[in-house]
Amino acid sequence: MKDRPATADTLREILETVYPRYVSGETLALATVVSTVRSAPRGPGAAMAVAQDGAVVGSLSGGCVEGAVYDAAVEVRESGRPRLQTYGFTGGDLEAFEVGLTCGGVIEVYIEQISRAAFPELAALRESLAAGEPVALSTVVAGPEEGPGRIGSRLVVWEDRRAGTFGSAALDDIAAADARARLRRGSTDLRHYSSAGRREGEEVSVFTQSFVAAPxxxxxxxxxxxxxxxxxxxxxxxxxxxxxxxxxxxxxxxxxxxxxxxxxxxxxxxxxxxxxxxxxxxxxxxxxxxxxxxxxxxxxxxxxxxxxxxxxxxxxxxxxxxxxxxxxxxxxxxxxxxxxxxxxxxxxxxxxxxxxxxxxxxxxxxxxxGGSGRRLHDTEGPVHANNRGLAAVDSG
Structure with a gap:
């Protein structure tokens, strides 16, 4: 399949290079774009891995922020402490230049350690990707250091099963249900929950990537x-x-x-x-x-x-x-x-x-x-027609 312009390097694309290192016992860092604001070179899901020997696989922005992310990734690879980093224009030309996003965009990048001990579910995820089986990966990218919704905890979700845990059955259940809804749509996004497992909270931020065959x-x-x-x-x-x-x-x-x-x-x-x-x-x-x-x-x-x-x-x-x-x-x-x-x-x-x-x-x-095909200027209500559908999912 040809590369798609929105996000050329995702975990799916880089995994075949990363996985042999993972299997051999190597510890790597994985950086993933989880959200963007205004103009951004790549969309959520763009991924870059940094191996123990310093080799880089993948790309987040076509060169804009890779240097800054690389340094942070090396630190995370060694410490094992995940972090959520923000890169982008913050008000001055010098600040924009230092992170490379002179286009004026802002991206949030989640950086985590990848190893057999830190991510034991990766083998099952890779097996499903190789078989063409739809699967979603949900990761807590912002949350408490300990307890339910701990930052770095993961769920791998299939239509009929799941692996991993966020440390709370209620949070696991609601996040898995939302992941399956995204899997059916083939969507990738960032969602927020309470640590008690409710959708109206903000304490826990979960990034879900859906891996399905292209339509x-x-x-x-x-x-x-x-x-x-x-x-x-x-x-x-x-x-x-x-x-x-x-x-x-x-x-x-x-x-x-x-x-x-x-x-x-x-x-x-x-x-x-x-x-x-x-x-x-x-x-x-x-x-x-x-x-x-x-x-x-x-x-x-x-x-x-x-x-x-x-x-x-x-x-x-x-x-x-x-x-x-x-x-x-x-x-x-x-x-x-x-x-x-x-x-x-x-x-x-x-x-x-x-x-x-x-x-x-x-x-x-x-x-x-569900769009009308009319000019937005001539319509009323939400600009995006599917907002009502997403609201129904959120409240269900």
Whole structure:
């Protein structure tokens, strides 16, 4: 899979280099970005490890704060005492320059010691990552030195089990429930609890990283629009596949941002991926072919897969009406046809492949998060539509 721009180096990416040192008995330090404010080079989850011989694996900011973090990591590696460090602009150009964040951003970095004694659950975490099993890692990054919610304590959480403890059954239960909610969404974030295990407290700060396979974007039709859409899909973190039956068009050189380029009849490829269990409720299907002999069997197959997150087809309103008629002839019912996003994209007024790709991903994002697609200026209430959903999780 290609690197994703938001966070290129996470624990998942650096673990294969770190793990052999861990197994050999070496003690390392691990630094992880747990929160950002304003502009920041990398998002939460970016990670960097410092080995006993001084070797560095990973990156937190593309070079901005690595020097300062390195020095702190060496201290933590030797002392075993974790710490939460803040780096960023604090009011003066000199202060900003000293930590390297002249962009004006602020990041919080949690630094901890990693060894077989300090992190015995790492072996199970690594095994799940290698097997592609969804797993979440929750770590107390700010809390008391001793007792429930102790800084540095961890939970590794799967859908059906967990390992480790925060030192309190109540805190373990509520943090594990929240970790599973994040695991289902594939999200990574920082949460706060009381040491007694309530969500309204602030004494304990828990950073949860979700490790799941990237969601898939299947783009059918090897056209210029597909190249632009593959680029934006990769930027959003999708694993992008471009599929077309025409060998002269479907080449890796034409789609450098796609994770894979497949030459096959579209409906056959989709049905094979479905049969193999490689599609889920995060999978996005975008049909750009404008050819009934490809479109109709492909869309008929896709719309009969109710678990797919999004099924859309590019084209004019006339093409859309013709497509609906053909799909009805193929036996699809009205409930299935209502799942079709066509004509595909939001009304942004653009015409170029790149502008069209922006309108397509805008509709995909809006659908995923319950957005209206309207200008925020013309709406009321929370800016982020999913705030209400998160509030429900927090109070549940």
């Amino acid at each position: 898939r974007m299947l783009v059918f039709g090897a056209v210029d629009y597909a190249a632009a859409l593959a680029r934006l899909g990769a930027f959003l973190g999708y694993r992008v596949t471009v599929c077309d039956a025409r060998p002269v068009f479907v080449t890796a050189e034409r789609f450098p941002d796609a994770d894979e380029v497949v030459r096959r009849w579209p409906h056959e490829y989709l049905e094979a991926e479905h049969a193999a269990g490689r599609l889920d409720d995060r999978t996005v299907v975008a049909v750009l072919t404008h050819d009934p002999k490809f479109d109709v069997p492909l869309l008929a197959a896709a719309l009969r897969m109710p678990h797919l997150a999004f099924v859309g087809a590019l084209g004019s309103r006339r093409t859309h009406e013709d497509r609906l008629a053909r799909l009805r002839e193929a036996g699809l019912g009205e409930a299935e046809l209502r799942r079709l996003h066509s004509p595909l994209g939001l009304d942004l007024g653009g015409r170029s492949p790149e502008e069209t790709a922006v309108s397509i991903v805008a509709e995909i994002v809006a659908e995923a998060h």
